[in-house]
Amino acid sequence: MPSPYADSSLLAEAAQRLIRTVDRLEDAAWAEPSGLPGWTRSHVVAHLILNAEGLSGALGGIVQGEQIPMYPSQEARDQDIEDLAQADPGELRTRLLAATTDFADALAAVPEDAGSTPIERVPGGRTFRTASVPDMRMRELEIHHADLDAGYTRAHWDPGFACAVIDSMAKREAWDSPFTARATDTDRSWTFGSGSGPTVSGTSADLAWWLTGRGTGDGLTSDDGGLPGIGAW
Incomplete structure (x- = not known):
């Protein structure tokens, strides 16, 4: 995939930075406001989990020869974030680690010639090329890591x-x-x-x-x- 972040080590490093920050969060801090209006830190982590899971499902569909959208609908995506944000911090930590691992495996399994294959964000919605997935996930990781307002800021960005x-x-x-x-x-x-x-x-x-x-x-x-x-x- 022609992306500066197609190098799996760069994505893995960004994911590990995020996971270390999440692991250091006191349980009480999860319900505190993040840098995003209306979202707690739990909402931000829930979004990152569901983003990884959605991309993993779509990438898995490409390997299987199917078109699987990231999310069933915009409404379902929003509600899933809201629901998952209510989970216990321990559950969110565990699911973030699992989603990160599954995403790395799904990305590694995509054939090199599948870069131009389109992925739907929601059924009938906008599409993006498979080759853009590493860049997309890197932005999600780094920007939302800073959104957590938990010590990691834009000043840490390369x-x-x-x-x-x-x-x-x-x-x-x-x-x-x-x-x-x-x-x-x-x-x-x-x-x-x-x-x-x-x-x-x-x-x-x-x-x-x-x-x-x-x-x-x-x-x-x-x-x-x-x-x-x-x-x-």
Whole structure:
């Protein structure tokens, strides 16, 4: 799979970092708010579990010659997160480890020539290529690890990963106001939207965090004095 994160060791390292953070959480901390509005830390971990399980099922379907969506429906996905978030912390820790292991096994079993095979997020919904799965899972692991608000932050991100997040966000079409993002630590720039607009500068991690709808733009500057509005990821 042509992905910087197709190297299983990089995904495994990110997963292990997350698991170590989760294992250190006191039981009482699971019900506390995460960095995501309306979600506790249990919700974030539940989402990561179900994301891994959904991807594992879809990848397993490819190996079997079947098309299996990640989730039965958007409503079912949302309810499953809500239900699983009520589980005991011990159950969530165990299931996260199992889901992480199953995902690694499922990804390793996909034939090399299956990269262009489409996967449905929900039946009849948007699709993505199998080759994009490693990048998708890496973003889920690293961004939601920081969302846990449990000691791991965007400052821990490798600049290469942060730039990959910005690359992904730049491919999206829904940008109301045009602007340029300039990473001061990598000397890279990205254009968002069409037309001219301000240049927003900062580290690649600060830019990536802001572009996914997180924070208020701490650490960023704009050459016109204001930051464009960014919607939730």
